[in-house]
Amino acid sequence: MNPEQLRHSIKTKWLAYYENNRHWISRLAVWVNYQGKRRPSAGFILGTLSVLEPQLSYVLPVIVDLSNDPDRLILALGLNFNPDEELAKLDNQALDSQEVRYLPPKSFVSNRAEEHRETAAAKQQPPTPSA
Numbered sequence: 217m218n219p220e221q222l223r224h225s226i227k228t229k230w231l232a233y234y235e236n237n238r239h240w241i242s243r244l245a246v247w248v249n250y251q252g253k254r255r256p257s258a259g260f261i262l263g264t265l266s267v268l269e270p271q272l273s274y275v276l277p278v279i280v281d282l283s284n285d286p287d288r289l290i291l292a293l294g295l296n297f298n299p300d301e302e303l304a305k306l307d308n309q310a311l312d313s314q315e316v317r318y319l320p321p322k323s324f325v326s327n328r329a330e331e332h333r334e335t336a337a338a339k340q341q342p343p344t345p346s347a
Contacts, residue, residue, distance in 0.1 A: 222271055223294045229268040230261065231306070234299040242300075250287050254298045258286030261295055 234241060234256075246260040255261070265272055279289055290296050 226265055226269050226272065226293055227295060230265060230295060231299060231303060233264060233268055235303055250296060253296050255296065258290045261290055262286060
């Protein structure tokens with residue numbers, strides 16, 4: 217898994233976990249402001265992700281050798297964001313991307329129904345005996 221795939225996987229799993237558990241995470245005393253972003257503490261996020269993403273357990277020891285600052289690790293993983301705001305942004309994008317579908321005109325629907333009835337009636341008529 218390349219670094220971008222890992223970041224995407226981690227972000228997706230973190231947001232899904234947060235969304236499913238926000239009712240209690242939002243009340244924990246783990247919230248910090250880091251570089252203007254309100255989010256759970258780096259330790260809380262990293263601990264959660266170490267369970268959610270198995271690939272992270274292979275990468276974290278190397279990353280920690282490069283920097284032992286958990287907030288910098290969160291930055292490097294692309295997770296320095298407010299999860300509530302990120303989820304709201306994703307919801308808005310999903311709503312914007314939904315395609316509007318229109319029903320066909322009534323005459324089209326009724327013509328298709330008439331064709332269907334005529335075909336069904338033709339199939340039900342017994343064949344005429346030939347003389």
